[in-house]
Amino acid sequence: MRLEKYEVRNFMKGDEEEIVKFSNATYERFGGYVPRTTEYWRWCCLKRPDVKEDGIFLIFSKETGNLTGYIVVGSSGNIWEFCSKSGTENVAKILLESAVKYLEEIGASSVNVNVPYDDEALNGACKQLGFAKANAHKMFVGVLSFKKLISMLVAVGSMESIRKISEEIIIKVKDAPFWIENAVSFEVHNGEVRVHDGLSFSPTILVQTDLATLTSVLFGTTSPHRAILTRKVKVKPFWKITTMIKLLLSMRVTYSWFWPLGDFG
Amino acid sequence: MKGKYLCRELEEKDVEAVRNLLESTFSGFLKGRYWDWKYKQNPHFDPSLAIVAEENGEMIGCNHWLLRDFKISGSLKDKAVLAADIVVKPEYRGRGVGKDLMRFLRSSKVVKDKGAAIIYMFADPDSARHFHTPTGGYIPAPDKTVQYLKILNWKKVKQTADYLNDAIKSGEFNRKFSDVDLKVLFKISSAPPLYVNIDGSGIKVDEKETCGSTRADIVISGDLAIFEKIKMGKNRRRNLLKALVIRKLRIGGRLMRFMDFYRNLWIFEELFSRKMT
Numbered sequence: 001m002r003l004e005k006y007e008v009r010n011f012m013k014g015d016e017e018e019i020v021k022f023s024n025a026t027y028e029r030f031g032g033y034v035p036r037t038t039e040y041w042r043w044c045c046l047k048r049p050d051v052k053e054d055g056i057f058l059i060f061s062k063e064t065g066n067l068t069g070y071i072v073v074g075s076s077g078n079i080w081e082f083c084s085k086s087g088t089e090n091v092a093k094i095l096l097e098s099a100v101k102y103l104e105e106i107g108a109s110s111v112n113v114n115v116p117y118d119d120e121a122l123n124g125a126c127k128q129l130g131f132a133k134a135n136a137h138k139m140f141v142g143v144l145s146f147k148k149l150i151s152m153l154v155a156v157g158s159m160e161s162i163r164k165i166s167e168e169i170i171i172k173v174k175d176a177p178f179w180i181e182n183a184v185s186f187e188v189h190n191g192e193v194r195v196h197d198g199l200s201f202s203p204t205i206l207v208q209t210d211l212a213t214l215t216s217v218l219f220g221t222t223s224p225h226r227a228i229l230t231r232k233v234k235v236k237p238f239w240k241i242t243t244m245i246k247l248l249l250s251m252r253v254t255y256s257w258f259w260p261l262g263d264f265g
Numbered sequence: 266m267k268g269k270y271l272c273r274e275l276e277e278k279d280v281e282a283v284r285n286l287l288e289s290t291f292s293g294f295l296k297g298r299y300w301d302w303k304y305k306q307n308p309h310f311d312p313s314l315a316i317v318a319e320e321n322g323e324m325i326g327c328n329h330w331l332l333r334d335f336k337i338s339g340s341l342k343d344k345a346v347l348a349a350d351i352v353v354k355p356e357y358r359g360r361g362v363g364k365d366l367m368r369f370l371r372s373s374k375v376v377k378d379k380g381a382a383i384i385y386m387f388a389d390p391d392s393a394r395h396f397h398t399p400t401g402g403y404i405p406a407p408d409k410t411v412q413y414l415k416i417l418n419w420k421k422v423k424q425t426a427d428y429l430n431d432a433i434k435s436g437e438f439n440r441k442f443s444d445v446d447l448k449v450l451f452k453i454s455s456a457p458p459l460y461v462n463i464d465g466s467g468i469k470v471d472e473k474e475t476c477g478s479t480r481a482d483i484v485i486s487g488d489l490a491i492f493e494k495i496k497m498g499k500n501r502r503r504n505l506l507k508a509l510v511i512r513k514l515r516i517g518g519r520l521m522r523f524m525d526f527y528r529n530l531w532i533f534e535e536l537f538s539r540k541m542t
Contacts, residue, residue, distance in 0.1 A: 031338040032385075032406060039308050040334075047306055049298040077417075100415070109420045117409040126413040132455035132489035134414035140393050140403035141385045144346065144371075148382035156341045177402060179371035215404045255338035256409040264387050265303060265349055 006068065006091065008098060011056035016041055019058070022067050026083045030116060032139065032257020044262045045081060050074035057098045059084075059091055071095040072262065075106055079113040080262035084121055092125035100129060112136070116258040139259055143215050146173070146184045147197040153218065153251040154186075154193040161246050163191040169247070170203040175210050188247065205244060208234045217248055220255075224248035270325055270362060272369040275315035280305075282324035283317060290352045303349070309333050313375045314346075318353070318362050326353035328366040332379055344379065348386035348401070364400050371401070391497070414489060416456035422536060423470045429535055430467040445529050447522070450474060450481035455489045463532060470536075482522040487514035496537050502530060 020036040027033060034040060045051055055073040060066065069084030069091040079099055084092040096113075103111055113131070115122035143149055166189050176182035185203065186195040209217075213232040216222035224245045227233040235244045275283065284300040291299060304310045309331050318326035328351040335345035353362045370376055385406060388397055397403045451459040452474075460481065462469040474481075491513045498504040508514035516523060526533075 030409075031336045031341070032408060032410075033336055034333050035336050035342060037334075043306060043308055047302060049302050100417070104417055107418075107420070109416065109418050111413075111415045111417065113413050114410050115413065117411050123411060129415070130455050131413035131415045134412045134490060134493060136389065136412055136414070137387045138390050138393065139385060139387055139406040139408040139410070140397060141383060141406040142401055142403040143382065144376070144384050145380075145382045148380065152337070152341055152343060152382060156339060177371075179368070180402070211402050212398075212404055215402065219404065220407050221405060253338045253407060255407070257407050258410050259387075259408070263347075265347075 005062055006094060007060045007062055008057055008094060009060075011046075011053045011058060015058060016046070018067050019070055022070065023081065023083050026085070027116075027258060027260075029255075030258040031253065031255040033259050034263050045072045048074060048080065048262075050076045050078070051080065055102055057095055057102075059095055069095050071099050073099045073102055075103075075108060077103055077108040077110045077112055078261050079111065081260045082113055082115060082122060083260075086119065087121060089121040089124045092121040093128060096125045096129050112261065114259065114261045117256070137264065139257065141215070141219055143180060143211075143218070145197075146171075146181050146214070146218075147195050149218060150184060150186065150193075150251060151195045153253065154195070157250045157252075159191040159193070159250060162188060162193075162250050165243055165246065166190070167204045167240070167243060167247075168201050169205045169207065169244075170199055170201075171207040171209065171214065173211050173214055174208060177211070180211070193251070205240045206236045207244060208236075218252050220253045224252075270318045270320040270357075270365075272316055272318050272365055274375075275312050275317055275327070279317050279324060279327075283315070283327045286324055286327055286352055286354065287350055291350075304329060304331075307331065311379075314370065314379075316366060316369055316373075318366055320357070324354075325357045326362045326366050327351070328363075328370060330370055330376070330384075332381060335383070335385075337383070343383075344381045346376070346379075346381045346384040348384055363396065367400055389497075414455065414493075416453075416489065418457060419459050419470060419472055422459065425536055425538075426461075426468040426470045429532075433467065445525075445532070447483070447525055447529060448479060448481045449483045449485065449526060449533075451492075452484060452486040453489050453492050454487070461533070461536070463529065468532065468536065481518070483516060483518040483526050485514060485516050501534055502527075505530070 016038045020038050020041050023036045051072060051074050056070065058070045059068050061068050068088060071079060072081040073079050084095060100111055113126065115126060168187050170183055170185045172183045181197045183199050184195065184197060185200045186193055209232060213222065213227050217224055217227050228235065228241055228245065235241045287300050311332055314330040314332060316328050317324055329349040331347040331349050332344055333347055334342060336342050351363060351366060386397065386403065393403060445463050447463045449461045457472045458474045460471040460473050491508050495501055495504040495508060509516055
C-alpha cells in the first residue's frame with residue numbers, strides 16, 4: 001500500500017551527489033556534524049568495510065521522481081546514515097524496515113541508529129518498529145583556542161543587543177591547562193568585537209572563570225545567568241553583570257547538535 | 266617505571282604495529298580492516314596528527330586525531346579536530362601513558378598550525394568523566410541526538426554461554442553448577458525473549474518463551490535501557506535491586522526461586538558481561 005507512492009532501490013554508482021545534497025539540506029538546522037561532500041560521503045559510507053551497495057537503500061517519490069530518503073546500513077548492525085524528508089513518517093518506516101530486513105537476512109545481532117531529537121518521522125519510525133532508546137556514546141567537546149572560537153562566534157552572532165556597549169574586557173581562565181590561553185581580551189565598540197589573546201590592555205570589565213564553565217557558556221550548555229548566579233563566572237565591577245550577560249548571550253552557540261552514526265568513526 | 270616511554274609522531278615503520286595495537290583492542294571490529302579504512306583511506310587523515318608511545322622499541326600506545334570540516338552552528342563551519350582512537354596496551358595502563366599521549370598532541374606545534382578552535386570526541390559518559398574531562402577539558406556537547414537500539418537475536422549471548430560452559434568444565438571459575446536448577450525468562454523490550462536454563466550440565470540459552478512444556482521459574486521483564494544500565498554499572502547487584510524497587514524492572518515467580526536467582530546472579534553477570542549485540 002505504502003509503496004504505491006514510493007520506489008525503493010539500492011544504491012547505484014552516480015547517486016552520491018544527490019545523496020550528499022539531500023543529506024546537507026536535511027540536517028541544515030543542526031550543528032555538530034561533518035557537512036557532507038561527495039569525497040567524504042564515499043569514504044564514510046561507500047568505502048566503509050562493513051557497508052555493501054546492497055545495504056544502501058534510497059527511496060524516491062513516484063510522483064516527482066525526487067529522492068525523499070536514504071539509509072546506509074552496515075553488516076555490524078550500525079545504521080551509519082538515516083535521512084528522510086521531514087514530515088514523511090512512511091518514508092522513514094519503509095527505509096527502517098528495509099534496513100532491519102537486510103540485517104536479519106545477513107544475521108546481524110542488533111540494530112543501532114541515531115536520529116535528531118526533533119525529527120518526529122524518524123523517531124516515530126524507530127518507536128513503531130520496536131526500538132528502545134539507548135545511551136551508548138555521548139559527544140564531548142573541548143576548546144583548542146578561545147581566541148579563535150570567540151572570534152568566529154562573534155562574527156556570526158547577533159550583535160544587535162550589544163550595539164550600545166563600549167567596553168574593554170578580559171576573561172581570565174583560572175585553571176587553563178598549558179595548551180590553551182589563560183586569558184582572552186576583547187574590545188567591544190558599536191557592535192564590533194575585536195578579540196586578542198592574553199592581557200592586552202587595562203580592562204573596564206574583568207571576568208574570572210574556569211575552563212569548563214567558559215566552554216559550557218560558549219557552547220550554550222550553561223546559561224550565562226546561571227554561571228554568574230552560581231559564582232562560576234565572577235564579574236568585576238559587579239554593576240557590569242548585565243552588560244557581560246548581554247555579551248555572552250550574543251556570542252554563544254545556539255544550535256542543537258546532531259551526529260549521524262557515520263561521524264563517530 | 267614511569268617516564269621511560271617516549272611519545273613521538275607516527276612514522277611509516279610504525280603502521281603495522283599501530284594497526285595491530287588498535288585491532289587487538291577493538292577485536293573483531295570490521296575484521297581487521299579498521300585502521301586502513303579509518304586512517305589510510307581517509308581523505309582527511311594527516312599522519313602528523315597521529316602519535317605513538319614507545320618503550321624500549323615496543324609500541325605501547327597510540328593516539329589519532331582527524332582534522333575535519335565541522336558545522337558548529339547555522340552558517341558557522343570551520344576545521345575541528347576529532348580526537349579519535351587512543352589506545353594503551355593493557356599491561357602499560359595506569360602509568361599515565363594515555364594522559365601523555367593526549368597532552369603531547371595538544372601541545373604540538375603541528376596542531377596549533379592547523380588553526381582548529383575546537384576538538385570533539387565520542388565516549389561513554391563514564392570514561393569521559395574519569396579520563397577525558399579531567400585530562401582534556403572536555404564538556405558534554407549541546408548534543409540532541411537520540412540513539413536507538415533493537416536486538417535482533419541473542420547470538421552473542423549464546424556464544425558467551427558456550428564459552429562459560431567450557432570454562433566451568435575446565436575449572437577456570439572455581440565454581441560449579443551442580444547445585445543450581447533454575448529457569449529464567451527475560452522479556453526485554455526491543456529484543457526477542459531469552460530463556461536461560463541452568464542445571465548441573467551447564468547453561469542453555471534459547472530464544473523462546475518456554476523450553477518445551479517447561480515454564481520459567483522466574484520471569485524478568487523491563488526496558489532494554491534499564492537492562493543496559495544494570496549491565497554497564499559498577500555494582501550490578503545494587504542496580505538490579507534498585508531497578509526492582511522502583512519498578513523499572515519487574516520480576517515474576519516465587520520468592521524462594523528469586524532467592525535462588527539472586528544467589529546465582531554471578532552466572533548472569535558472566536553471561537551478560539561480554540558483548541550482547
